[in-house]
Amino acid sequence: MQIDEEKCTGCGRCAWYCPVRAISVTAGQVARIDFDECVECGSCLRSARCPTEAIYLEELAWPRAVRRVLSDPLTITEEAGIAGRGTEEMKTNDVTGRFKRGQVGVGIEMGRPALGSRFRDVEKVTMAVARLGVEFEVQNPTTSLMSDRKSGKFRDDILNEKVLSAIIEFAIPMERLAELLDVLRQVSGQIDTVFSLCLASRVNLDGSIPTGPILEELAVWHAPNGKTNVGLGRPLYQEK
Numbered sequence: 001m002q003i004d005e006e007k008c009t010g011c012g013r014c015a016w017y018c019p020v021r022a023i024s025v026t027a028g029q030v031a032r033i034d035f036d037e038c039v040e041c042g043s044c045l046r047s048a049r050c051p052t053e054a055i056y057l058e059e060l061a062w063p064r065a066v067r068r069v070l071s072d073p074l075t076i077t078e079e080a081g082i083a084g085r086g087t088e089e090m091k092t093n094d095v096t097g098r099f100k101r102g103q104v105g106v107g108i109e110m111g112r113p114a115l116g117s118r119f120r121d122v123e124k125v126t127m128a129v130a131r132l133g134v135e136f137e138v139q140n141p142t143t144s145l146m147s148d149r150k151s152g153k154f155r156d157d158i159l160n161e162k163v164l165s166a167i168i169e170f171a172i173p174m175e176r177l178a179e180l181l182d183v184l185r186q187v188s189g190q191i192d193t194v195f196s197l198c199l200a201s202r203v204n205l206d207g208s209i210p211t212g213p214i215l216e217e218l219a220v221w222h223a224p225n226g227k228t229n230v231g232l233g234r235p236l237y238q239e240k
Helices: 013-017 043-048 065-071 119-130 174-188 211-217
Strands: 023-025 031-033 103-110 146-148 166-173 195-200
Touching (some): 013 023
Antiparallel strands (some): 023 031, 103 195
């Protein structure tokens, strides 16, 4: 993102909408962008509606271009084919049947909420969980930036790039969920950001959530609400 200093009046409206606080305005001066912190999400351009149209998009060279790919929700990635940072199938499992009974679909969203994440921290998490032998989702744009999917290593040229969030996706057997949570507890003390954890599983025949008892036994807080796709307009997945 760029600010045309000749047009900027220093009203500060854009700073209100920056999710990573990369924009500052000193009284009587124009707005300034901290380019090291800016994640190129475009929120200041779309939400602030600059009264003088001083904010504009610039062409981004590699590796900075990766910031916009994983931060701007309107960007459609080639890997996923949808706007956003993960894959559509994780949220539509009742339609796609991507995760089978006895499996847990895992989504680790780095940088959310509100802090953003540099890829050096994303890499610490992917390399930690890779030791469990997981296979990262190939249709995920985060995975496409890895130089070695088996080890969870990312390209060296993007490690200092900061994005609004990056989603790590894979599936594990239900019986290994406790082991994964232990790994995440350990690596959480080694990173300079936050992450949220999403667990997707088939609902039991009695309507209960299979991951619930495991999380409760380990004293892991989890939101009581969730997302269930009922497949309106599309045939539900039929388990064979």
